[in-house]
Amino acid sequence: SLNQTGHQQLTVSNTAVSLTQSPASSTPRHALIYVGGDSIRWRADGTAPTASIGILVSAGAYIDWTDPSGNYGGLIDNAQFIRVTTDATLDIAFLT
Helix, strand or coil: CCCEEEEEEEEECCCCEECCCCCCCCCCCEEEEEEECCCEEEECCCCCCCCCCCEEECCCCEEEECCCCCCCHHHHHHCEEEECCCCEEEEEEEEC
16 A cells, blocks of 8 residues: 655746655655646656657646556656746656
8 A cells, every 4th residue: 555755846947956755754655746837858767858869748647657566766866857848847746
């Protein structure tokens, strides 16, 4: 079973940004991320995404790292996000 341990809202602009685990005292292993406003791109391989390189996620879609049998801690720690055209907003639910 999954339990929500925190939430973050993040504005994604033209400079790559990372998630901040919230609350900082918890160690989430899962995340559910809603993309609002505009499309974004993300990467989690140590290289920042650009507006044209990275995994494209359309506005109104979700990034779902919530398989109860998985541990997405590495993705949460390493993921970086950037907007495609105009600023976007990410709403993130952190889960354990």
